[in-house]
Amino acid sequence: xxxxxxxxxxxxxxxxxxxxxxxxxxxxxxxxxxxxxxxxxxxxxxxxxxxxxxxxxxxxxxxxxxxxxxxxxxxxxxxxxxxxxxxxxxxxxxxxxxxxxxxxxxxxxxxxxxxxxxxxxxxxxxxxxxxxxxxxxxxxxxxxxxxxxxxxxxxxxxxxxxxxxx
Amino acid sequence: xxxxxxxxxxxxxxxxxxxxxxxxxxxxxxxxxxxxxxxxxxxxxxxxxxxxxxxxxxxxxxxxxxxxxxxxxxxxxxxxxxxxxxxxxxxxxxxxxxxxxxxxxxxxxxxxxxxxxxxxxxxxxxxxxxxxxxxxxxxxxxxxxxxxxxxxxxxxxxxxxxxxxx
Numbered sequence: 001x002x003x004x005x006x007x008x009x010x011x012x013x014x015x016x017x018x019x020x021x022x023x024x025x026x027x028x029x030x031x032x033x034x035x036x037x038x039x040x041x042x043x044x045x046x047x048x049x050x051x052x053x054x055x056x057x058x059x060x061x062x063x064x065x066x067x068x069x070x071x072x073x074x075x076x077x078x079x080x081x082x083x084x085x086x087x088x089x090x091x092x093x094x095x096x097x098x099x100x101x102x103x104x105x106x107x108x109x110x111x112x113x114x115x116x117x118x119x120x121x122x123x124x125x126x127x128x129x130x131x132x133x134x135x136x137x138x139x140x141x142x143x144x145x146x147x148x149x150x151x152x153x154x155x156x157x158x159x160x161x162x163x164x165x166x
Numbered sequence: 167x168x169x170x171x172x173x174x175x176x177x178x179x180x181x182x183x184x185x186x187x188x189x190x191x192x193x194x195x196x197x198x199x200x201x202x203x204x205x206x207x208x209x210x211x212x213x214x215x216x217x218x219x220x221x222x223x224x225x226x227x228x229x230x231x232x233x234x235x236x237x238x239x240x241x242x243x244x245x246x247x248x249x250x251x252x253x254x255x256x257x258x259x260x261x262x263x264x265x266x267x268x269x270x271x272x273x274x275x276x277x278x279x280x281x282x283x284x285x286x287x288x289x290x291x292x293x294x295x296x297x298x299x300x301x302x303x304x305x306x307x308x309x310x311x312x313x314x315x316x317x318x319x320x321x322x323x324x325x326x327x328x329x330x331x332x
Contacts, residue, residue, distance in 0.1 A: 010255055010302040014284035017186030017277070043302075059288075089176055111183070118180035122225075136176040136209075 007052055009043035015055055016041070019062075020111045029108065030054050061106045065116045070123045073130060084131045085124070086162035089117045091136040099137060099158065135162040173218055175209035181221055182207070185228075186277045195274065196220050227272045231282045236289045239296060250297045251290070252328035255283045257302040265303060265324065301328040 007015065016026045016037075023041070027034045030051035040047035073085065089110075090096035096103075096110035107113050114134075121132040142161045151157045173181065182192045182203075189207070193200045196217035206213035239251065255276075256262035262269075262276035273279050280300075287298040303324065311327045312319065 005297055005299075008299065008302075010257060010280065011284070011287070011300050014186070014280050014287075014300065017281070018184070018284055020180070020183030020186075091176060114176065114180050115183070118177070118184055121177070121180075131171055133171075133174065134177050134180065136174075 006049070007047065007056075009041055012047050012052070012055075013041045015059065019055075019058065019115050021109065025109060025111070026055070029058070058107065058112060062112065062116045062119065065107070066119045066123055069116075069120045070127060073124055073132075074128055077128070077130065082130070084133065084166060086135045086159065086166050087117055087120060087132050088137055088158045088162045089114050089134045095137055095139060099153075133166055135165045137162075172215070173213065173222075175207055178213050178218070178221075179207045181225065185221075185224070185281050187275070191275060191277070192221070195224070224273065224278060228278065228282045228285065231273070232285045232289055235282075235286045236293060239290055239298075240294055243294070243296065248296070250299065250332055252301045252325065252332050253283055253286060253298050254303055254324045254328045255280050255300045261303055261305060265305075265319075299332055301331045303328075 016023070019026075021029070023037045024034055026032075027037045030037070030048075031054075032048070032051055036045065036047075036051075039045040040051075090100055090113065091110075093110050096113060100113065103113055107116065117134050121134060124130040124132045137158065142158065145151075145161045145164065146153065146157055151160070182189070185192075187195070189203045190200055192198075193203045196203070196214075197220075198214070198217055202211065202213075202217075205211040206217075256266055256279065257276075259276050262279060266279065269279055273282065283300050287300060290296040290298045308324065308327045311317075311330065312323055317323045317326070
């Protein structure tokens, strides 16, 4: 949805809800006030084009993330067929910030990453007939697993831990 | 997602948020209490399979609605090409119940219909390169339009009114 056609009140509300975000979170993301978000969602004002673009860009990033990850999983499965896969997500913003900082600039909130993850799960089921389970990172259990297996912290280690949770 | 694999806490939360629903609304939909929904989303309990199935069935209905409507629009455009289309949505539950009762049994809440409508908008943009604008029904303006044009209430009349709002 990169070409910008102005969104009306109900569309701005749908867009926010499709991300699973609160009014406050959209205010922060778009550098607007909570009152502004309420105003544009109730058709008392039009959302600034900059705010619309910020949110539509996030939607594009999520779609891209879904496509790329699904393609990656399809590629992986050509070598190593599996029908069940674990995908790590982060239950709090603190864990997301600590463990997944490479996404902070494009998808700053853990809810946005979760939105992408949920769509990946659906896409893998429909397109690849692969079951993806979202595994919320349990920091303590993950640390214990690394200690037991003498592993350093990395995306791969998280994926290996998550696979033990299936 | 019709085959049921049990969903965990974060997945149940993602599913609810993908619909744009509150904890209270999911409680009503699944005939559970708000406390139960909070418990299964925080991994203190597992969501009853009946509740999981109720929500996954709604997800299936939305996906089907998106596919069918997008196919319908594609078919329509073979005869009458347009690049911009209005799609009526209902800003309140009262208007949804009054004007769109044929969906009440499958998608009982206006938020669910809006979720489908938003996905239809995205799908039409990506797949058909057709711009869909969601038009919130304005009951007073719609009544005035019907009076002016001597039209009875029908889905077609609503669509015609909505087209004047583009």
